[in-house]
Amino acid sequence: MGINKIGVIGVGQMGGGIVQIAASAGYEILACDQDEAHNQKAQAKLEKSLSKLVEKGKIEAAQKDEVLAKVKWTTQLQDFADCPLIIEAITEDVPAKVALFKELDQICSADTILATNTSSISVTRLAGATQRANKVIGMHFFNPVPVMKLLEVIRALQTDDETYQTILEIGEKLNKKAVTVQDSAAFVVNRLLIPFLNEAFYAVYEGVSTGPDIDIAVKAGLNHPMGPFELADFVGLDTLLAALEVMQNEFGDSKYRPCPLLRKHVESGWLGRKTGRGFYNYS
Numbered sequence: 001m002g003i004n005k006i007g008v009i010g011v012g013q014m015g016g017g018i019v020q021i022a023a024s025a026g027y028e029i030l031a032c033d034q035d036e037a038h039n040q041k042a043q044a045k046l047e048k049s050l051s052k053l054v055e056k057g058k059i060e061a062a063q064k065d066e067v068l069a070k071v072k073w074t075t076q077l078q079d080f081a082d083c084p085l086i087i088e089a090i091t092e093d094v095p096a097k098v099a100l101f102k103e104l105d106q107i108c109s110a111d112t113i114l115a116t117n118t119s120s121i122s123v124t125r126l127a128g129a130t131q132r133a134n135k136v137i138g139m140h141f142f143n144p145v146p147v148m149k150l151l152e153v154i155r156a157l158q159t160d161d162e163t164y165q166t167i168l169e170i171g172e173k174l175n176k177k178a179v180t181v182q183d184s185a186a187f188v189v190n191r192l193l194i195p196f197l198n199e200a201f202y203a204v205y206e207g208v209s210t211g212p213d214i215d216i217a218v219k220a221g222l223n224h225p226m227g228p229f230e231l232a233d234f235v236g237l238d239t240l241l242a243a244l245e246v247m248q249n250e251f252g253d254s255k256y257r258p259c260p261l262l263r264k265h266v267e268s269g270w271l272g273r274k275t276g277r278g279f280y281n282y283s
């Protein structure tokens with residue numbers, strides 16, 4: 001199936017990165033968030049990110065303009081009616097994602113593939129909310145999207161081979177290394193990462209060490225580019241908590257219980273870099 005246009009719904013940290021790489025790969029993009037203010041913020045971030053690449057000499061100024069010209073912005077789901085592929089990257093909330101998939105299912109042509117960038121929610125469940133379950137699939141990108149090579153491709157129970165092959169081809173055009181994953185909560189990378197980050201919170205909660213020292217230990221002892229608290233703030237503590245809750249519900253195993261210290265941070269609105277404060281204070 002030849003696809004030359006991609007819709008991206010939810011243009012925050014992840015969706016914004018998807019817009020950048022897909023427009024840079026030559027796709028026409030229709031980008032959408034809940035209101036004009038969110039769209040303008042994403043547009044400014046895209047311009048800044050591309051300007052940095054120009055400053056570093058990685059792309060020409062003209063290429064930046066070409067990429068920007070490929071992206072159209074909207075706040076109306078109706079505008080996605082003729083879009084052959086839509087990648088959803090809204091907040092990690094089951095009812096919100098189910099409602100969006102139901103609405104898109106009504107609006108879009110029968111051929112449209114609906115992909116989700118969920119980091120933990122069942123793709124099979126989202127597929128089941130539509131009348132086109134065979135055309136629903138997971139495309140899980142990693143943050144920062146322009147830098148991280150991996151794309152987890154998640155087949156829902158219902159996803160057909162044509163949809164799967166189309167998404168593998170698009171992953172290649174986006175210059176990502178695709179790994180196929182069964183539809184199991186948190187897939188592969190987050191299955192390993194999320195309990196690791198939660199365990200770091202428990203280590204501080206139990207007084208094993210301090211957050212900054214744990215970050216130093218993991219960077220110096222494991223060669224990770226970021227310590228667990230730096231990474232948790234980068235990913236978003238709300239995203240981390242939501243993923244843990246999904247894993248706890250899906251697997252019914254107490255080893256996924258979220259650390260109370262993590263929960264308190266989220267309750268405080270300390271969600272990470274995006275709010276200026278998470279485990280660390282960035283203000």
Ligand code: 3HC
Pocket residue numbers: 049056118119141142143144145146147148190193225226231235239
């Ligand atoms: N967008 C585009 N490019 C970016 C970027 C961004 N947001 N952030 C960094 N970069 C680029 C820089 O421009 C630089 O490019 P260059 O080498 O060509 O000049 C390169 O990445 C390295 O950046 P910096 O020199 O500024 O900083 P670092 O060397 O410290 O690298 C990092 C920053 C790439 C974020 C690195 O710390 C890293 O790899 N961290 C781990 C990230 C990670 O684990 N991500 C996965 C999170 S899990 C996830 O996303 C799943 C979700 O479901 C939860």
